Amino acid sequence: MIKKGLKMIASITGGLILFTAISGIVFVNFSPELGAKPNKKQTEDRAKTSHYKEGKFLNQEPTKTNFSLKDTWNFFKKKMANKAIVEPKNEIEVVKLSKNMFKNTPDSLQRITWLGHSTTLIEIDGKTIITDPMFSSSPSPIPGVVGKRFSKEMPITIEDLPEIDIVLISHDHYDHLDRKTIKELDRKTKKYIMPLGVDAHLTKWGINPNKIEVLDWSQSTLYANIKFSCTPGQHFSGCGLKSCNTLWCSWVIQAPSAKLFFSGDSGYGPHFKTIGKQYGPFDLALIECGQYDESFSQIHMMPEESVQAAIDIKTKLMLPIHWGSFALSLHDWNDPVIRAKKAANSLDLELTTPRIGESIYLNTAKLPKDIWWLN
Numbered sequence: 001m002i003k004k005g006l007k008m009i010a011s012i013t014g015g016l017i018l019f020t021a022i023s024g025i026v027f028v029n030f031s032p033e034l035g036a037k038p039n040k041k042q043t044e045d046r047a048k049t050s051h052y053k054e055g056k057f058l059n060q061e062p063t064k065t066n067f068s069l070k071d072t073w074n075f076f077k078k079k080m081a082n083k084a085i086v087e088p089k090n091e092i093e094v095v096k097l098s099k100n101m102f103k104n105t106p107d108s109l110q111r112i113t114w115l116g117h118s119t120t121l122i123e124i125d126g127k128t129i130i131t132d133p134m135f136s137s138s139p140s141p142i143p144g145v146v147g148k149r150f151s152k153e154m155p156i157t158i159e160d161l162p163e164i165d166i167v168l169i170s171h172d173h174y175d176h177l178d179r180k181t182i183k184e185l186d187r188k189t190k191k192y193i194m195p196l197g198v199d200a201h202l203t204k205w206g207i208n209p210n211k212i213e214v215l216d217w218s219q220s221t222l223y224a225n226i227k228f229s230c231t232p233g234q235h236f237s238g239c240g241l242k243s244c245n246t247l248w249c250s251w252v253i254q255a256p257s258a259k260l261f262f263s264g265d266s267g268y269g270p271h272f273k274t275i276g277k278q279y280g281p282f283d284l285a286l287i288e289c290g291q292y293d294e295s296f297s298q299i300h301m302m303p304e305e306s307v308q309a310a311i312d313i314k315t316k317l318m319l320p321i322h323w324g325s326f327a328l329s330l331h332d333w334n335d336p337v338i339r340a341k342k343a344a345n346s347l348d349l350e351l352t353t354p355r356i357g358e359s360i361y362l363n364t365a366k367l368p369k370d371i372w373w374l375n
């Protein structure tokens, strides 16, 4: 009897393992959420660049981008023992936007609206740009696995957004490139600009390749009278099993009336000073500030480093992004902005801290500076 019972448990366990393994293989190979492998042309484009070696893109400085099972286990243990308040107690209330605000706007408008995490809507010189659009509630191929958005809603729905001239993408991590968002946004998008290799995902998702332009570090492209330059970041990439087989970058946006910098994700490195020398000064820098940890300090900045990066690129004003929407690391949810504000005060850098959904107007003296994250 006992023998029969053990046999049954063994066959159920075996069946479950087999089912999980088959589901895993099917998911990895067929789930569109996991992006795509590059085609022949895309592989050839990558091979041409000096920072692509043995199937992987490399950072300018030696950087640890491979995380072993041991690293993952150590992070998990740290997470289990973590006492930080990684999510706000109450849901964050966003500033709601209406589609009417985009009607009949003058070309002189210089409005930048933070929509949460690294998504910002930039209206400048009559053109509309959106950075790393991510409107889903969870930055994961399986919803809910990697935490949920701190707010129930986005400040605006994709439907109510205006026509988008440029969707500007920094890299293919889920919190920056979201299939559902891209598919919904596509009908109002005129053009996509992204770093090498990321186009493989979009074309797999059905986006017209003629709407996509890919750039390598130090290349530029012009859209109307706005110049977009692809500049380095110090990070990694990957939304499937392979990491670093697409490029990551930061962006310089040179419009006739203002110059902006969008950091994407990056650790602190000498590339910021180089960007400052080549393209600075800037009127505004959108700089990642959040989701850091000592164990991956080379690929995400501590808040003090984010402020130093802003000083290195020579910006007049910094808007901290990549915080306030998801808990992807182990720090208090509002620690990034508290520390960035302190560092900016001591180094005399002007920081603007809009609520999620609140706009800043570059050509006005009044910038959002409320300390809303303590409420």
Ligand SMILES: [Zn+2]
Pocket: 171, 173, 235, 236, 265
């Ligand atoms: Zn990333």
